Amino acid sequence: MTQEALLEVRGLATHFFTGQGIVRAVDGIDLTVCRGETLALVGESGSGKSVASLSLLRLVEEPGRIVAGAVRFAGDDLLRLSEREMEAVRGAKIAMIFQEPMTALDPVQRVGDQIAEGLRVHEGLARRAARARAVELMARVGIPDPVRRARAYPHEMSGGMRQRVMIAAALSCDPDLIIADEPTTALDVTVQAQILSLLDDLKRESGAGVLLITHDLGVVAEVADRVSVIYGGQIVEDGPVEQIFRRPAHPYTQGLIACVPDVELPRQRGRALQSIAGSVPSPFDRPDGCRFRDRCPSAFARCTEEPVLVPIANGHSARCWLNVR
Amino acid sequence: MVKFLGRRLAASAFMIAIAATIVFFSVHLLPGDPVLILLGEQGAADAEVVARLRAQLNLDAPLYQQYLDWLGGLFSGDLGKSLQTGLPVAEEVLRRIPRSLELIVAGLAFAILLGIPMGVVAARRRAAPAGLAVSAVAVAGFSAPVFVTGILLVIVFSLWLGILPSSGYVAFGADPLGHLAAGLMPALTIGINFMGVVTRMTRASLTEVLRRDFVRAARARGLSHRAAIRRHALPNALVPVVAILGVRAGNLLGGTVIIESLFDWPGLSSLLVSACFARDYPMIQGALLAIFVLFAFISLVADLIQSFIDPRMRTGR
Numbered sequence: 001m002t003q004e005a006l007l008e009v010r011g012l013a014t015h016f017f018t019g020q021g022i023v024r025a026v027d028g029i030d031l032t033v034c035r036g037e038t039l040a041l042v043g044e045s046g047s048g049k050s051v052a053s054l055s056l057l058r059l060v061e062e063p064g065r066i067v068a069g070a071v072r073f074a075g076d077d078l079l080r081l082s083e084r085e086m087e088a089v090r091g092a093k094i095a096m097i098f099q100e101p102m103t104a105l106d107p108v109q110r111v112g113d114q115i116a117e118g119l120r121v122h123e124g125l126a127r128r129a130a131r132a133r134a135v136e137l138m139a140r141v142g143i144p145d146p147v148r149r150a151r152a153y154p155h156e157m158s159g160g161m162r163q164r165v166m167i168a169a170a171l172s173c174d175p176d177l178i179i180a181d182e183p184t185t186a187l188d189v190t191v192q193a194q195i196l197s198l199l200d201d202l203k204r205e206s207g208a209g210v211l212l213i214t215h216d217l218g219v220v221a222e223v224a225d226r227v228s229v230i231y232g233g234q235i236v237e238d239g240p241v242e243q244i245f246r247r248p249a250h251p252y253t254q255g256l257i258a259c260v261p262d263v264e265l266p267r268q269r270g271r272a273l274q275s276i277a278g279s280v281p282s283p284f285d286r287p288d289g290c291r292f293r294d295r296c297p298s299a300f301a302r303c304t305e306e307p308v309l310v311p312i313a314n315g316h317s318a319r320c321w322l323n324v325r
Numbered sequence: 326m327v328k329f330l331g332r333r334l335a336a337s338a339f340m341i342a343i344a345a346t347i348v349f350f351s352v353h354l355l356p357g358d359p360v361l362i363l364l365g366e367q368g369a370a371d372a373e374v375v376a377r378l379r380a381q382l383n384l385d386a387p388l389y390q391q392y393l394d395w396l397g398g399l400f401s402g403d404l405g406k407s408l409q410t411g412l413p414v415a416e417e418v419l420r421r422i423p424r425s426l427e428l429i430v431a432g433l434a435f436a437i438l439l440g441i442p443m444g445v446v447a448a449r450r451r452a453a454p455a456g457l458a459v460s461a462v463a464v465a466g467f468s469a470p471v472f473v474t475g476i477l478l479v480i481v482f483s484l485w486l487g488i489l490p491s492s493g494y495v496a497f498g499a500d501p502l503g504h505l506a507a508g509l510m511p512a513l514t515i516g517i518n519f520m521g522v523v524t525r526m527t528r529a530s531l532t533e534v535l536r537r538d539f540v541r542a543a544r545a546r547g548l549s550h551r552a553a554i555r556r557h558a559l560p561n562a563l564v565p566v567v568a569i570l571g572v573r574a575g576n577l578l579g580g581t582v583i584i585e586s587l588f589d590w591p592g593l594s595s596l597l598v599s600a601c602f603a604r605d606y607p608m609i610q611g612a613l614l615a616i617f618v619l620f621a622f623i624s625l626v627a628d629l630i631q632s633f634i635d636p637r638m639r640t641g642r
Contacts, residue, residue, distance in 0.1 A: 059544055083549075091547030098545075103538040106557045108564075108635050117556075118546045153636040169546065 005072075006209040007033040007056070007177055012069035014048075014055045023283040025051040025064065027233035030309075031211070033177060038203065038210040040224035040241070042217065042256070046280040048233040049213045053179050056211075057094060058086055074176065092122040095170035099182035101162035105154040111165045112138070112150025118172040137168040141198060160191035164198070171202060178203070181213040196223055217260050221245060226315075229253050232281060232291035235309065239316030249318035251296045252276070290320070298322060326632075329639045333628055337621040344617035349395050352609050353388060359408050359604035360384065382408060384606075395610065404614070405607030409600075414611035417596065422615055424494070425592035428508060428584070429577050432515030433570070440520040441563070444527020445554065448535065448562075451528075459524065467521025475514040475587045482510060492589040511588040515577065519570075526569055531562040564635045571627020575620040593619075 009031040016023040026048045033039045043049040054060050056071055058078065071078040074093060078086065090096075095118075098104035106114060115137055116130035125133065131150065138146035141164040154162055163183060170178055180199065184192035200223050203210050214220060220227055220241065228238040229252065237250040248254045255276040278295040281287060287294050289304040296303070302321045310324055311317045360378050379385045383394070398405060404414035443459045450456035466474075483491035489510055495503040534540065535558050543553040582594040593612055600608035632638035 054541075057545055059541060087547050087549055089547075090545055096542070096545040098538055098542055100538060104542040106539045106543070106561065107637065108560050109557070117543070117548070121547045121552075155637055166542075 004035055005032050006035045006074075007031070007211070008070075008072040009056065010070045010072070012052065012055055012066070012071060014051050014060055014064055014066045016064045018063055021284050024233050024286075025283065026055060028068070029228075029230065029233070029235050031228055031235070033209040033211050035176070035209055036203070036207045037225045038200075038212055038223055040212045040214060040220040040227045041230055042214060042220055042227055043230035044215055044280050046283075047230045049215075049230050050181055052230065053096070053181050053211065053213050056179060057090055057096060059090075088122070091118040091175070092173045093175055094177045094179065095173070095175040097163075097166050097170050097178065097180040097183045100186045101159060101166050102154065102186070104166060105162060107154055109153070110151050111154060111157065111162075115150075115165060115169045115172055118169060122173050133172065134168070137172055138165070141165075141168045141171070141202075142194075143168070159187050160194065163187060163191075163195050167195075167198065167202070171206070174206060175208055177209045177211065179211045179213070182215070183212070184219060185214070185216070192219070199223065217256055229256070232286055233283070234291065234319065236292065236320070237316075237318040238309075239313070243313060243316045247313075247316075249312050249316070249323050250292075250320045251298050251322070252292050253318075255295075255297075326639060329632060330629070333625060337625050340621050341614075341618055344621075345396065345399060345614055346392075348610050348613045348617065349392055352606055352613070353391075355601075355604065355609075357604045359606055362604050363408060399614075404611040407600075407608045408605045409603050409608070414607045417608070418593070418611045418615045421591065421593045421596050421612075422619065424590065425578065425581060425585070425594065426619070428512050428515055428581065428590065428592065429574055431508065431512035432519055432577075433574055435513065435516030436519030436523045437570075439516075440523025441527050441559075441566075443520070443524040444566075445531060445559065447524060447528040448531035449554070451532070460528065463521040463524035463528075465521070466517045467519075467525065469518075471514055471518055472583050472587055474517050475510065475584060478510045478513060492587070494589065494591050507588075508590075511581075511584050511590050514584050514587075515581070519573070522573060523566060523570065526566045527562060530565050531558060534558045534562045537561075560634055564631055564638075567627055567631050567634070571624045571631075574627075575623045578616045578619050578623075 009029060011028050011030065012026055013024070013028050014026040016025055029048075029052060031039065031041065031052075041049050041052065051060060051064065055066050056078070058066065060066060066079060069079065073089070078089065081089070105111065112131055112134040115134040116125070116127075119125045119130045119133055120127070135146045135150050138150060143149050143161060143164050149157070149161075154165070157165065163186075167183075178199075183199065184195050187195060196219060199210065202208075210223075212219070212224060224241045226239065227241050227244045228235050229244075229250065230236070231252050237244065237248065237253045244253060245257065248257055255274075258274040259276065276295055277297075281291065281294065288306070290296070290299070290307050293299040293303040300321070305321070307319045307321050307324075309317045309319045312323055360375055360382065364374065364378065376385075383391065386394075395405070402415055404418065406412060407414055407417065440463075443463065447456045447459040447463070479491045482489040490503075490507055493507055495507050497504040531554075535554070537558075540553050540558050543557045544550065548556065578593060581592060582598055584590070585592045585595040586598070593615060597609065597612040597616070600612055628638070
């Protein structure tokens with residue numbers, strides 16, 4: 001897989017300057033998304049994955065600030081663009097789908113107009129033409145009776161339909177990259193699968209790259225090509241999806257995979273649900289050295305030194321001393 | 326929408342009917358005898374004169390009879406005759422309504438036109454000097470008692486600058502410019518107080534809305550911060566502002582007493598006050614009823630504006 005890189009994030013760091021101190025929410029991460037590929041950014045809540053995705057679009061709000069790094073996209077470093085130039089990228093070249101379709105849609109505006117909004121901003125379409133395109137987009141994402149539904153308000157639609165509206169809005173300007181932040185978390189399980197396969201189909205049709213932010217390894221296994229695991233604001237492992245699932249090299253990734261309940265077989269009597277001991281360390285009080293060492297079952301003396309991301313196999317690397325012999 | 330309007334109108338009619346009843350009985354519970362007041366000390370000494378006048382004013386009939394007469398009169402637009410002047414109450418009330426209403430409407434317009442932009446500035450630059458300055462003006466505006474604001478205006482515009490009359494009323498038909506000049510300060514007094522309310526409400530509501538996901542989603546679609554506020558955040562933020570304004574504007578109808586007497590403006594409130602002093606039952610009832618009807622009307626308008634902005638209001642959810 002030697003594809004053209006669409007998005008290259010290098011050393012991105014976003015810190016929050018709060019009254020209680022500096023929170024290093026994203027602390028020097030590298031990500032690469034190729035055209036037509038889905039990269040899953042996997043982590044627990046508090047790992048920094050959502051802040052990372054907002055940083056790419058430069059939508060982090062005060063007291064958060066991007067303090068270092070580069071976000072190379074289509075020949076530009078997005079972090080060096082003016083605000084005006086950045087507005088031309090958002091929605092047109094990079095679109096975003098949010099976790100909660102209820103709160104991410106404006107409750108007092110018709111959904112058709114919200115889908116059409118990007119077209120009006122970026123392509124200067126008149127209201128009428130933009131509305132017609134919105135109806136086409138709604139049909140494309142599988143919303144029945146789109147002419148009528150375009151005039152509906154968000155509260156008149158189901159969660160799955162609302163997420164389709166979000167997707168239609170994201171697709172409106174044919175973006176090269178789609179950032180989907182937990183797009184299925186707020187939905188029923190049955191609807192999740194539909195939305196995932198819709199996203200996958202659309203990616204195939206358009207050839208766009210997808211950055212999928214999720215905590216759900218089930219989702220990752222289904223749609224991702226490559227995986228980056230984020231912990232404590234750092235990438236702790238990344239690689240092709242089969243490698244990550246077959247030979248996870250970081251104890252954290254191993255723990256995450258063990259946590260996924262096995263639905264195929266009835267659970268053996270007495271076998272408890274797996275979990276990772278402890279919880280994500282407070283960003284004010286992270287251990288020195290490896291950030292996972294307090295929770296790690298295989299921690300040893302060297303873990304007090306800060307580990308680096310070391311290659312294990314082609315395209316697969318992990319930030320753990322166990323892999324350095 | 327039509328259904329919503331119908332339901333809302335029915336509710337208003339019901340409210341007015343209840344108000345008419347309450348008005349009637351509460352007025353008759355007032356201590357003091359209008360006949361004695363009307364006759365003065367000397368006339369009241371003669372029992373026969375008192376009885377005659379009482380019969381003439383229909384005050385000797387049993388209370389339920391008077392109540393039915395009052396309700397019956399309502400349907401034909403007859404609110405009785407003033408005990409003081411003998412002129413029809415309805416006529417006097419109708420003459421006064423537009424005078425009070427114009428002060429309120431002008432004050433509201435001033436408050437909205439200034440208060441909303443000020444609220445937006447205050448919400449966007451909460452910690453910056455501009456935001457703090459706006460908030461300070463708003464707090465001063467709504468916490469200063471209206472008579473203080475009114476007197477300050479009189480001092481500045483009438484005593485120092487000498488460009489506006491300090492009080493009085495001029496009919497629009499007689500002298501349109503003079504009418505506006507006379508009404509400007511009372512309207513401004515209401516407006517300054519309201520502007521403070523509008524600014525504070527807009528600021529609080531917008532600050533909350535700006536944190537919501539859909540504003541960020543709009544930004545992610547490529548809207549500038551300004552456009553995201555104008556198209557998404559502000560409409561959402563204004564729904565509670567309109568609700569509060571409706572209630573406050575309705576309250577103003579009875580609350581302009583101070584302003585109307587300060588500026589000697591013959592509106593509804595001053596009519597009500599003078600009628601109370603004279604125990605002029607029919608006039609008190611008429612003025613109170615007019616206030617209730619206007620209150621119902623204003624809150625109807627506020628509801629309609631709200632449901633126009635927020636589709637969720639229409640389905641009653």
